[in-house]
Amino acid sequence: AQSVSQHNHHVILSEAASLELGCNYSYGGTVNLFWYVQYPGQHLQLLLKYFSGDPLVKGIKGFEAEFIKSKFSFNLRKPSVQWSDTAEYFCAVSVRGSTLGRLYFGRGTQLTVWP
Amino acid sequence: DAGVTQSPTHLIKTRGQQVTLRCSPKSGHDTVSWYQQALGQGPQFIFQYYEEEERQRGNFPDRFSGHQFPNYSSELNVNALLLGDSALYLCASSLGEQSTDTQYFGPGTRLTVL
Numbered sequence: 001a002q003s004v005s006q007h008n009h010h011v012i013l014s015e016a017a018s019l020e021l022g023c024n025y026s027y028g029g030t031v032n033l034f035w036y037v038q039y040p041g042q043h044l045q046l047l048l049k050y051f052s053g054d055p056l057v058k059g060i061k062g063f064e065a066e067f068i069k070s071k072f073s074f075n076l077r078k079p080s081v082q083w084s085d086t087a088e089y090f091c092a093v094s095v096r097g098s099t100l101g102r103l104y105f106g107r108g109t110q111l112t113v114w115p
Numbered sequence: 116d117a118g119v120t121q122s123p124t125h126l127i128k129t130r131g132q133q134v135t136l137r138c139s140p141k142s143g144h145d146t147v148s149w150y151q152q153a154l155g156q157g158p159q160f161i162f163q164y165y166e167e168e169e170r171q172r173g174n175f176p177d178r179f180s181g182h183q184f185p186n187y188s189s190e191l192n193v194n195a196l197l198l199g200d201s202a203l204y205l206c207a208s209s210l211g212e213q214s215t216d217t218q219y220f221g222p223g224t225r226l227t228v229l
Contacts, residue, residue: 004157032214043119044158044205044220051215090157094214100171101148101212105157 002027004093006106013081014114021076021109023091033074034092034103035065044090050074061085083115117142119208119221127227128196136191136224140208147189148218149181150205158205164189165212193226201228 005024013019025031035047048059055067065076074091091106120139128134140147146165150158160173164183178194187208193200203225207218 006157034217036220043222044207046217046219049217092157096214101146101163101209101214101216101218102160102171102173103148103150103158103207103218104160105150107155107157 002104004091004104004106006089006091006109008109009107010110010112012112012114015083016080017113019076019078019081019085019111021089021091021111023074023076023106025072025074025091025093025104027093027095027104030096032094032096033065033067034094035059035063035074035076036090036092036105037087038090038108039087047076047089081111081113083113085111086113087111119206119219121204121206121221121224123224124222125225125227127229129229130196130198132196132228133192133194134196134226136193136204136206136226138189138191138206138208138221140187140189140206141219144208144210144219145187146209146212146216147183147187148207148209149189149191150207151175152203152205152223154202161191163212170212196228198228201226 033050036044058064092103148163149161152158162172167183180192183189203223205223206221209216209218
């Protein structure tokens with residue numbers, strides 16, 4: 001079945017630790033990839049996106065993600081997390097062609113950073 | 116520059132009732148998409164409106180309907196509410212309906228069905 005998988009539902013880290021959140025998708029064809037973040041009490045915000053070109057994309061607040069086509073993955077990374085990174089992170093995919101701008105989301109990963 | 120706005124913020128209804136949720140897109144955007152986010156889940160696509168037409172639809176029953184107005188704002192209507200319709204309803208807007216058009220999300224409307 002077509003899906004977006006985020007295998008880590010809850011990640012707990014101390015400040016300054018490195019972060020990697022996994023995202024795998026199972027859609028065929030050409031995909032666009034996104035990471036959204038939802039801080040407590042706030043709306044979903046775009047962290048970064050990948051459409052084509054360099055598979056390593058940089059986003060806001062020091063986040064980056066790498067698209068590995070052979071692994072159908074788009075993992076999110078940050079070398080050193082801060083307490084303010086506590087939030088829920090969603091990986092999303094859109095498929096070029098018939099589904100237009102429809103986004104398919106993973107179920108999210110809750111990140112808790114302890115000061 | 117106003118972002119995506121939604122109203123109301125919270126809503127409590129009883130089973131069988133009908134509800135209308137409203138969305139104003141980000142300034143300059145012409146496309147509105149609606150998503151349902153159940154507790155502990157990622158957003159699920161309901162439908163997308165562009166040029167006042169429903170352009171595509173997710174796996175939701177006909178009880179879910181919508182409308183887009185000439186000023187690009189949109190409404191989501193849900194009839195015959197069920198307990199399972201309790202969720203956060205998100206509106207997203209974009210400039211264009213293509214898959215590469217970035218969607219910007221509003222704060223959502225929290226619907227509780229009793």
